[in-house]
Amino acid sequence: MxxxxxxxxxxxxxxxxxxxxxxxxxxxxxxxxxxxxxxxxxxxxxxxxxxxxxxxxxxxxxxxxxxxxxxxxxxxxxxxxxxxxxxxxxxxxxxxxxxxxxxxxxxxxxPIPHGLAGDGVDRVHAVNDLDDYARFRAALAGHRRVAILGGGLIGCEFANDLAASGHAVEVVHRGAWPLERLLPEAVGRAMAAALGGKGVGWHFGRTAVRAEVAGDGVVLDLDDGGRIEADLVLSAIGLxxxxxxxxxxxxxxxxxxxxxxxxxxxxxxxxxxxxxxxxxxxxxxxxxxxxxxxxxxxxxxAGEPARLVYPAMPVLVKTPAFPLVVAPSLAGQGEWQVEVTAHGMVARHLDAAGRLTGFALAGGETGRRLEFAQQLPAWLD
Ligand SMILES: Cc1cc2nc3c(=O)[nH]c(=O)nc-3n(C[C@H](O)[C@H](O)[C@H](O)COP(=O)(O)OP(=O)(O)OC[C@H]3O[C@@H](n4cnc5c(N)ncnc54)[C@H](O)[C@@H]3O)c2cc1C
Incomplete structure (x- = not known):
């Protein structure tokens, strides 16, 4: 056999x-x-x-x-x-x-370990599979205040989802704006403002260092001495x-x-x-x-010859408060050009020769993702 x-x-x-x-x-x-x-x-x-x-x-x-x-x-x-x-x-x-x-x-x-000290770490969740999610949802029941560690893709998506479902959300993010490795500052700030309009509070340039139990909830200590009171914490600092x-x-x-x-x-x-x-x-x-x-x-x-090629593959970020599509630049160095249009924002990441190597489209401009993706070099050709 x-x-x-x-x-x-x-x-x-x-x-x-x-x-x-x-x-x-x-x-x-x-x-x-x-x-x-x-x-x-x-x-x-x-x-x-x-x-x-x-x-x-x-x-x-x-x-x-x-x-x-x-x-x-x-x-x-x-x-x-x-x-x-x-x-x-x-x-x-x-x-x-x-x-x-x-x-x-x-x-x-x-999930990358959050590294927090303190007796409140049992109230810090990371959601990376269905079981984690079931535990998080069970812990969330009846609670309103959620602190999120990390303002990357997953942190922002959860922030939007929790805020849209009536939760008070505070995001602690080491970067100066959300998704700073994928977005230029202007688009990142617009995203922070849009989520802020739904009630999301931001703590940029900060990391959380301790989680202490406080009654039914937890108090997060930040590295600048700031404090956030929450019912539970979601760590989304990367994988x-x-x-x-x-x-x-x-x-x-x-x-x-x-x-x-x-x-x-x-x-x-x-x-x-x-x-x-x-x-x-x-x-x-x-x-x-x-x-x-x-x-x-x-x-x-199955014995058939094959070799992987990747076209550029934009990622749809699930933040309805700020519709966003990003295509990360794999080119490393380069600069962003940002245009605010009647429908949203268009950010082009250009290399030294002025070639498009990545982009971010926000608001009504997300509909142009195919047009932009077709202009990008293949990620693996
Ligand atoms: C909250 C969230 C939202 C996301 N949203 C998007 C999105 O909008 N768009 C997008 O493109 N991507 C998104 N992603 C990323 C995308 O979901 C993942 O890239 C993809 O699901 C990973 O699939 P995987 O099979 O590689 O890993 P997993 O789904 O993690 O599967 C790993 C499997 O390996 C098993 N396993 C591990 N170790 C062992 C072991 N030692 N023995 C036996 N089994 C083992 C696990 O039990 C599991 O079954 C998101 C990710 C998260 C966490």
């Missing part, structure tokens, strides 16, 4: 790969292993479900059992893999060993690719598990994709790159 293809991880990367693989190969045994319950859900909806009135149970579209039938796969849920034995092609799971022919790591990323399992097995890791444009790690029988992977030097923890990776890897695993 053919040795199975084993996919570790049941997030967008794992499930999209499984679906794409089954389109091409219905014979090879497929095994999926996941530390979580293995439900199929759209992670991006975690940061806009509140205002849409959706409860955590409504976010999963399939159970692991239903997915197993659809994919003709065997799915081991609630099974964390602790080690990879590359010599014997076996995984050490919590309930025994799992043999693989080829292995795919789709392990995702961990770090899960590389430990691969590194312990001797695979090359950098910012992520290092793979080439066939999604092959330094062991040709082990592949990686999704938030855990560093693909040809790029770590791009977004939906569109993962879909492209899954199609290429599925073809590869």
């Amino acid at each position: 053919t040795a199975p293809l084993v996919i570790v991880g049941s997030g967008l990367a794992g499930y999209t790969l499984a679906r794409e693989f089954r389109k091409r190969d219905t014979a090879t045994p497929l095994v999926m292993v996941s530390a979580d319950a293995g439900q199929l859900y759209a992670k991006p909806s975690l940061s806009n479900a509140l205002a849409q009135g959706r409860v955590p149970a409504q976010l999963a579209s399939e159970t692991a059992e239903q997915a197993a039938v659809r994919l003709a796969a065997s799915i081991h849920a609630h099974t964390r893999i602790g080690a990879i034995d590359r010599a014997d092609r076996r995984l050490a799971g919590e309930r025994g060993e799992i043999a693989y022919g080829r292995l795919v790591l789709a392990l995702g990323a961990d 770090r690719p899960r590389t430990a399992l691969a590194a312990a097995a001797g695979l090359i890791t950098g910012r992520g598990i290092v793979v080439d444009r066939q999604l092959r790690s330094s062991d040709p029988d082990i592949h990686a994709l999704g938030d855990c992977a560093e693909v040809d030097g790029l770590v791009l923890p977004f939906v569109q790159p993962i879909l492209a990776q899954a199609r290429v890897l599925a073809a590869m695993l």
Whole structure:
């Protein structure tokens, strides 16, 4: 019997790969292993479900059992893999060993630890999967005041969602304006003002250092001596690719598990994709790159030649108070040109030769994202 293809991880990367693989190969045994319950859900909806009135149970579209039938796969849920034995092609799971022919790591990323001191750290949440989200929503019930650590993509989306659903939100952000690595100051300030208009308070240039229990809530101490009283805290200071399992097995890791444009790690029988992977030097923890990776890897695993290319892939930021599309510049140095139009804002990131390398479109200008994306150089060609 053919040795199975084993996919570790049941997030967008794992499930999209499984679906794409089954389109091409219905014979090879497929095994999926996941530390979580293995439900199929759209992670991006975690940061806009509140205002849409959706409860955590409504976010999963399939159970692991239903997915197993659809994919003709065997799915081991609630099974964390602790080690990879590359010599014997076996995984050490919590309930025994799992043999693989080829292995795919789709392990995702961990929230960066907030590093706060104090006895209130139990009231600090990070939301990176459906279980986290269910815990956060349960803790939020009956409470109004939420402090968010981090004004990046996820922090801003949660700020908008919480404010739109009647919560009092304070955001502590190290940068001088939100999304400062993706937006020029003028657009960032306009975003802060738009969310401010919905009641979001901002603490720019600050970090939180302590969380102390105060009655039912928590007091956050900031590095400038400022204090924020909240019922709970949401940490959204970023994610770090899960590389430990691969590194312990001797695979090359950098910012992520290092793979080439066939999604092959330094062991040709082990592949990686999704938030855990560093693909040809790029770590791009977004939906569109993962879909492209899954199609290429599925073809590869089915024996078809394939090589990953990325067009520029703008990201739609889910902040309805300030509609925004960003296409990060991968070019490094450059300068922003910002235009305020009758409909919104257009920011062009230009390199030294005046070529468009990234952009941000706000308000009514977001409708022009395809026009702008077509002018950008491919991210991988
Ligand atoms: C709140 C939020 C909103 C977002 N919004 C957007 C958006 O609007 N647009 C966009 O493009 N992107 C968005 N993203 C990013 C996007 O959702 C992610 O890039 C994508 O979902 C990552 O999928 P993944 O499968 O790589 O990782 P994950 O979904 O994290 O899956 C990892 C899987 O690996 C399993 N696992 C990990 N370690 C082990 C182990 N040792 N043993 C067994 N199983 C293991 C986990 O249980 C899990 O099943 C958002 C992310 C967040 C957190």
